[in-house]
Amino acid sequence: MTMRILIADDHDLLRDTLIAFLGAEDGIEVGSAASFEDARERILEDEAYDLVLLDYNMPGMRGLESLTEAIGIEGGQRVALISGQATREIAEQALGAGAAGFVPKTLPAKSLVNAVRFMAMGEQYAPIDFMTAQENAAAHPLAQRLSERERAVLKRLSEGKSNKMIARDLELTEPTIKFHMKTIYRKLEVNNRTQAAVVARDAGLF
16 A cells, blocks of 8 residues: 655755655655645645655744644644754644654654654654653753754764764764764864763763
């Protein structure tokens, strides 16, 4: 049975990447939209979707109000939020409002494909490490200095993973990881991986 997924996101690169990854999977058909109005139109006019992925910050989105609206169109469908900036609190509110799930943009592509299948089959999805890491991050001022992606890199660095392994985990290139490392060192005021891992551990970030 074919799963129909609508990806609504205004970032061309991210949207095209998601379409390429999901479209390459057997049994998945992908539609796309670049604004909430586009998404609304697609839901109304196209054959029913098994899952709609809505970017939390794209044009036309009014936060959870638009999420609830999308869920209710045409008698209802499964809608999940995808976001690079949303907090754990927003994720929890979205799930509480009936979202099929919450997907951070830092999620590796393979995990995203699994999450989409999971949600399209009727389950509710939210990555446990995001839901718990946000809690720890919010509690510590040190984490406020780091972006979500930098925290993801630092977490894996703290687990003793090499740049190559981190790059593979996060579906990024090694030069990108090296760039994030330099930024992390500067923000944490350290000179190397070991010091960064020690600071992260002592701060109770992970």
